[in-house]
Amino acid sequence: MTTLSLNSIQLRHDHVLMTHELLTAGYDDRDITRMVRSGELHRLRHGAYTFGALWKELDQVERRKLVAHATLRSARSPAALAGPSAADVLGVPVWDMGDTTHLVRLDQLANRRKCNKAQHRGSLLVEDLTVRDGVPLTSGTRTALDMIAIGDIAHALVTVNGLLHAGETTPELLQRRAAGMQHDPHTADTGIVLDLADPRPESAGESLTVYLCWAQGLPMPIPQFEVRDRNGRLIGRVDLAWPELGVFLEFDGKLKYERYRRPGESVADAVLREKQREDAIREATGWRCIRIVWADLFQPERTAARIRAAFAARHRLSAA
Numbered sequence: 001m002t003t004l005s006l007n008s009i010q011l012r013h014d015h016v017l018m019t020h021e022l023l024t025a026g027y028d029d030r031d032i033t034r035m036v037r038s039g040e041l042h043r044l045r046h047g048a049y050t051f052g053a054l055w056k057e058l059d060q061v062e063r064r065k066l067v068a069h070a071t072l073r074s075a076r077s078p079a080a081l082a083g084p085s086a087a088d089v090l091g092v093p094v095w096d097m098g099d100t101t102h103l104v105r106l107d108q109l110a111n112r113r114k115c116n117k118a119q120h121r122g123s124l125l126v127e128d129l130t131v132r133d134g135v136p137l138t139s140g141t142r143t144a145l146d147m148i149a150i151g152d153i154a155h156a157l158v159t160v161n162g163l164l165h166a167g168e169t170t171p172e173l174l175q176r177r178a179a180g181m182q183h184d185p186h187t188a189d190t191g192i193v194l195d196l197a198d199p200r201p202e203s204a205g206e207s208l209t210v211y212l213c214w215a216q217g218l219p220m221p222i223p224q225f226e227v228r229d230r231n232g233r234l235i236g237r238v239d240l241a242w243p244e245l246g247v248f249l250e251f252d253g254k255l256k257y258e259r260y261r262r263p264g265e266s267v268a269d270a271v272l273r274e275k276q277r278e279d280a281i282r283e284a285t286g287w288r289c290i291r292i293v294w295a296d297l298f299q300p301e302r303t304a305a306r307i308r309a310a311f312a313a314r315h316r317l318s319a320a
Helices: 019-024 029-038 052-057 060-074 083-090 140-150 153-165 171-179 190-196 204-215 267-285 300-319
Strands: 041-045 048-051 079-081 101-105 112-114 117-120 129-132 135-138 222-228 234-242 247-251 288-292
Touching: 019 029, 019 048, 029 041, 041 052, 041 060, 048 052, 048 060, 060 079, 060 083, 060 101, 060 135, 079 083, 083 101, 083 135, 083 140, 083 153, 101 140, 135 140, 140 153, 140 171, 140 190, 153 190, 153 204, 171 190, 190 204, 204 234, 204 247, 204 300, 222 267, 234 267, 247 267, 247 300, 267 288, 288 300
Parallel strands: 079 135, 101 117, 247 288
Antiparallel strands: 041 048, 079 101, 112 117, 129 135, 222 234, 234 247
16 A cells, blocks of 8 residues: 555645546555545545545535536546536525536537536627636626526526626626527526616525515515615615615525624624614614525525515504
């Protein structure tokens, strides 16, 4: 058995080790099997590995990205990351799309799907491709349109809004490129998604709440609405608002308070500050506040009824 240490191997920038690289470094198949069993190596896919310690430190998104890099390096034909795999690299939200790596084939041969890998064939323009950190992938605009083809309206909207918010595409670019893809039979929802698309939502939960409002026939809210006092001073910004109906909505995702904690502030401090902000907005406007969480999105009829009840209660108060 070889006594070489993994510490002697330098990971590439994508943190992927291929079998041939391990063999070149002096390891044999038995060494690789032993290191996988011991946890020194983690198998990303057939013929591709990373350090086990590194894998344990990664979150779900970073793990998907690492597997995607390994899949791309293993591809037997020219390819680029696409759809949710491209969106991960672009740093925008992907909601509930599984762990399959999506590639677009650059040789325009037939689509293929197996072993957690989906290879798509499509008509690509030069503007549809980009490179990030040495990794070829579809552009923000093409990624958005591919997400519409791959997923349903809700799943696509999460990522499309994220791409708009990140500045990776614009409504004008999406409309122009979509016009050139009208022949694609999987883009029947394109018009709906592009009508709903908005760069203002700042999270997947906010985008899904907008979708819920549309699907349930509710008035469409204004995302990230700024509330000001009579002197124009900013009191706060709310996730979604219906100013004409006197109601605003806050989406409490599990990472919300962690993400917006100030230096030295505990989660409890952040929750208290959020409550004070809500009180200040209600006192200044007289509006009603609705708070929803992820579970509410999976009970759309019930959640829509709560929102309608808030509209009705605010109307009764105004009429009194």
